[in-house]
Amino acid sequence: MATTKTWFFDHEFDRPKGEARLRFDEGTIIAEGLSEEAADGRWWSFDERIDAWRCPAFRYRRVLGSLLKQGWRVEDTARDYEAHPVEIEHRFRPFEHQLEGLDAWIAGENRGVVVLPTGSGKSYLATLAIEEVERTTLVVVPTIDLMTQWVGNLEEAFGAPIGMLGGGYHEVEAITVSTYDSAAIHMHRIGDRFGLVIFDEVHHLPGEIYRQGARQSIAPFRLGLTATPERADGGHADLDDLVGPIVYRKTIKELSGDILADYEVRTLEVTMNAEDRQIYDRERGIYRGFVESNNIRLGGLHGWRRFLAATSRSDEGRRALKAYHAQKRMALVHDEKLALLYELLDRHREERILIFTNDNASVYAISQEALCPAITHETRVKERREILRKFREGELRILVTSKVLNEGVDIPEASMAIVLAGSGSVREHVQRLGRILRRSEGKKAVLYELVTVDSVESHVSRRRREHDAYQ
Numbered sequence: 289m290a291t292t293k294t295w296f297f298d299h300e301f302d303r304p305k306g307e308a309r310l311r312f313d314e315g316t317i318i319a320e321g322l323s324e325e326a327a328d329g330r331w332w333s334f335d336e337r338i339d340a341w342r343c344p345a346f347r348y349r350r351v352l353g354s355l356l357k358q359g360w361r362v363e364d365t366a367r368d369y370e371a372h373p374v375e376i377e378h379r380f381r382p383f384e385h386q387l388e389g390l391d392a393w394i395a396g397e398n399r400g401v402v403v404l405p406t407g408s409g410k411s412y413l414a415t416l417a418i419e420e421v422e423r424t425t426l427v428v429v430p431t432i433d434l435m436t437q438w439v440g441n442l443e444e445a446f447g448a449p450i451g452m453l454g455g456g457y458h459e460v461e462a463i464t465v466s467t468y469d470s471a472a473i474h475m476h477r478i479g480d481r482f483g484l485v486i487f488d489e490v491h492h493l494p495g496e497i498y499r500q501g502a503r504q505s506i507a508p509f510r511l512g513l514t515a516t517p518e519r520a521d522g523g524h525a526d527l528d529d530l531v532g533p534i535v536y537r538k539t540i541k542e543l544s545g546d547i548l549a550d551y552e553v554r555t556l557e558v559t560m561n562a563e564d565r566q567i568y569d570r571e572r573g574i575y576r577g578f579v580e581s582n583n584i585r586l587g588g589l590h591g592w593r594r595f596l597a598a599t600s601r602s603d604e605g606r607r608a609l610k611a612y613h614a615q616k617r618m619a620l621v622h623d624e625k626l627a628l629l630y631e632l633l634d635r636h637r638e639e640r641i642l643i644f645t646n647d648n649a650s651v652y653a654i655s656q657e658a659l660c661p662a663i664t665h666e667t668r669v670k671e672r673r674e675i676l677r678k679f680r681e682g683e684l685r686i687l688v689t690s691k692v693l694n695e696g697v698d699i700p701e702a703s704m705a706i707v708l709a710g711s712g713s714v715r716e717h718v719q720r721l722g723r724i725l726r727r728s729e730g731k732k733a734v735l736y737e738l739v740t741v742d743s744v745e746s747h748v749s750r751r752r753r754e755h756d757a758y759q
Contacts, residue, residue, distance in 0.1 A: 315504025406722025423483030494523030
C-alpha cells in the first residue's frame with residue numbers, strides 16, 4: 289500500500305495554482321488533475337484511456353520538483369519507499385579515493401556514476417552510500433554469483449537480512465539485491481519501493497532490456513559503479529539520463545602500488561608452426577577473397593551484417609563464412625601457443641594462475657591437458673562455487689575459463705593471468721587484468737598476453753590494449 293505525502297510551497301504562493309495527485313502504475317507515474325500548461329512535454333504524455341498524464345517512473349524526482357516550483361499542491365501516493373536508517377557494524381577505514389568518490393556523488397545530489405578499477409573497493413563505497421542516504425535500497429548486478437557475493441557483504445556490514453531477486457529467489461527486503469534480468473522483469477511492480485538504486489557494473493544498463501528496469505523505478509537516488517563505462521555502441525551516453533553523469537574517476541595506473549597490487553603486462557609473440565600457418569593462410573585467403581570479390585566493406589556492426597547477408601546467398605559464401613571462423617580459431621589457439629602456455633605454467637609453479645581463452649572447446653582441452661578445473665557458462669553454480677573456494681584456499685593452483693570470470697567474481701589470491709585468446713574489447717582486457725590486482729603483502733601481479741605473429745590477432749591485440757593501464 290503506497291504511502292501518501294502532500295507537497296506544497298505555501299511560503300511562495302498565496303494559494304496553489306492547482307492540485308494534482310501522483311500515483312505509481314506499472315513502471316510509470318500518473319498525474320491526475322494536472323493542467324496541460326503544467327505538463328511539460330519533455331516528460332509527460334496524455335493518456336486518453338484514463339484521462340490523465342503519464343510519464344516514465346524514473347522522471348519522478350524531476351516532475352515532482354517541477355510541479356512544486358510552479359506552485360502546485362501535490363498529493364503524492366507514487367512513492368512507497370521509506371526512510372531506512374542503517375549503521376555499518378563492521379566498519380573499515382575508507383581509502384581516500386572511496387571518500388572522494390562518495391563526496392562527489394553526494395555533491396551530485398546523490399546521482400551519478402563512480403568509475404573505479406576492479407579491486408579498489410567499489411562495493412564498500414556503495415555500502416557507505418546506503419548508510420548515508422538512509423532509504424530502502426535495491427542493488428542491481430549482472431550475475432547470480434555477484435548477487436550472492438553482494439548479499440553476503442551487505443549482511444556482514446549491516447547485520448540484517450538482505451533480500452534476493454533472481455536465481456529462483458523472490459525475497460524483497462528493505463535492502464535487496466537483484467540481477468539485471470530480474471530487475472527488468474519485476475521493476476514495473478516494485479519500482480516504487482526503493483529510494484536508492486545501485487547499479488553495479490553499470491555499463492550493462494544501456495542494453496535495450498536492462499534499461500527498462502531503470503526507467504520503471506522512481507528511485508530519486510541512483511549510483512552507478514563500473515571500471516569501464518564506455519560501450520562500443522555508444523550507449524554509455526544514456527547513463528547520464530538513467531543514472532547520472534560520471535562524478536568521479538580513478539584509473540588502474542593511479543591506484544596501482546598503493547590501493548592495487550603492482551603489476552606488469554608481458555606480451556609474448558608466438559609463431560605458428562608450418563602446418564598451422566598453411567591452414568591459416570589457406571582459410572584466410574578464401575575468406576578475404578570472398579570479401580574483396582563482393583566489394584564488402586568490413587568494419588563495425590553494419591560491415592559484419594553485410595558479410596553475413598552475402599554469405600547466406602551461395603555455397604561460395606557459406607564456404608567463406610566457414611573459412612572466416614577457421615582462420616580466426618587458428619590465430620587464437622594453435623599448437624605453438626599451447627606449448628608456450630604449458631611452459632609458462634611449469635615456469636610459475638608457485639603462482640595462482642587464471643587462464644583466459646575465447647571458447648569453451650579450448651577451455652576443456654586445456655583443462656584435460658593441464659589437469660586443472662574449468663569454469664564456463666555450462667558449469668553449475670554449486671560446482672563453480674566449490675572450485676572458486678578451493679582456488680582461494682590454495683587447494684587448486686590453476687583455473688581455466690572463457691568469459692564467465694571476466695567481471696565481478698572476487699579472486700584476490702590470483703597473482704597471474706595468462707590471456708591465451710580474447711576479443712578486441714578493451715573492457716574485456718581490463719576486466720581480466722583486474723582479476724589479479726587485489727593487493728596483498730609483497731604481491732606483484734603479472735598478466736601474460738600470448739599473440740600470434742602475422743595474424744589477425746596482432747590487430748586484435750593492439751585494439752584491446754588501447755587503455756592507459758597498458759601504456
